[in-house]
Amino acid sequence: MPIILDKVSHIYGEDTTMPVRALDNVSLVLPDGQFIGLIGHTGSGKSTLVQHLNGLMKATSGAIYFNGEDIDSDGFDRKMLRARVGLVFQYPEHQLFETDVFSDVCFGPKNLGLSKKEIDLRAYEALKLVGLEDDYFYQSPFDLSGGQKRRVAIAGVLAMKPDVLILDEPTAGLDPRGRDEILDQIARLKQETGITVVLVSHSMDDVAKYVDRIIVMNKGRVLYDDEPKEVFKRYRELEAVGLAAPQVTYIMKALREKGYDVSDEATTIGEAREEIKNYFARLVAARKERQGAEDA
Amino acid sequence: MSSTQQNFAGCGDREGKMGIVKVRDLIYEYIRRDEEGNVEGITTAVDDVSLDIRQGEFVAVLGHNGSGKSTLAKHLNAILYPTEGTVWVDGKDTKDDAAVWDIRQTAGMVFQNPDNQIIGQVVEEDVGFGPENMGVPTKEIWERVEESLKAVGMYQYRKYSPNKLSGGQKQRVSIAGVIAMHPKCIVLDEPTAMLDPQGRREVIRAVRALNDVERITVILITHYMEEVIYADRVYVMDKGRIALQGTPREVFSEVEKLKELRLDVPQVTLLAHELRREGFPMPKGVLTDQEFLEALEHCVSAVM
Structure with a gap:
């Protein structure tokens, strides 16, 4: 399910005296099955961009096509879009709320109106995909370690069976092993299911290790869009926009x-x-x- | 204030000159309860830790999530109190209620998320908040605000609204807010975890300058190994205990041990380590690009 952005702009506070152009004429094609790294300094427009991909935010101008359909057109099923394009926010473990891990992961598919059997099956599969042991399934999510909680939160999105998985800094605050475990797991997941993964990250080392394409954002525009090797050749330009190789x-x-x-x-x-x-x-x-x- | 501090330091000092922070046999336990409040069990977050930090040192604390490093840090400015053992900050026992405010002034703390720490509408107001609460005269508050903002390189932003700043800039304002209280010691708990590379560089540079120029004792807790190489000493925590300690070079020589402890080493150290395993005559604990280049020169002469 490719996503196409055609000259998308987003302006915060358009009708105020201080409008901020967070996205400026962004055109991108996200084809199926890519592992994409999205980098840029704080405030470069990364988070605004990813929230457009599943319709959480509406473009001020320009159009976004999901599988060929304009997501802003009348009659477009936005609920379907949010299930197909899964977004894992920063510090997603803050959004856990159920009394046990398994119920928490069930919450998403339950809202899709699936049968009890299908819901349980999906929750089970999702927890297996993120590599959480069965022992934890009926524990309170709040008793788990930071890395485990984050996996539960990611499983909650995976249980929706998305075609595109977007992760906004999934490793922030984790120790190095936790970082590797989560990213290895995501790479394996991408291998096994063939879904598109968009990884928003501040770690150039992580991005270099995992992704096959890097999109660099600066001041709401796409500065570079290429394979890691080519992007990191521009290390001086990257430093000038707060990044590095x-x-x-x-x-x-x-x-x-x-x-x-x-x-x-x-x-x-x-x-x-x-x-x-x-x-x-x-x-x-x-x-x-x-x-x-x-x-x- | 300074004279009473010296008196206190004199009283508590039985083993020669006491450092700025002294921790003896610290144990911290907390009781886990279920929803009805019944006791489920006891977790020992810090388990028999002793350490001494001298005035002016730069100390780093590493450890995986849940290793007890933040719990330890919270003892250093009396946010938490020991279950057993004692913590002295500048000679004062943190269990002494009367000393709490002095201790919090002596050991300032900076946390992970800059947005949770900034309260002022304007940068200089925010930095002045601490000294104002201490009852510092207005004229001196402004002097302190100026010197603190200059120390972290944020003086030109003094009239800005904090919400117009980047993460690294906000975090430097938080640090300025702490140093405006003239602490002898500053504890930073993962100050760069939420920042981009530029922001990380800015914050670490500011922290090093505080230590080098102002001689403020720095205790830095982090998950980024490359931020640790400038420290005088590194403590690595695991299961509430100190699992490794030494200079950065000593600690980063233990690549396999660190991996067991869910940690890592800087990329340059890892590259040197992997080459050494391939039979290159590389020394252990290479910390900087410069050291790597020199070591590789030796490898070249070895094969020529």
């Missing part, structure tokens, strides 16, 4: 400046390690060749 990218650039014959395109530790290993393999091979020539 992953730390390894800087290391590789420093190596190149020092005269090492390595590519500075690496954005993950694994890529950097391989690049350096290959460089040393070439050094060793060259030395052997030299010695061979001297011996002969």
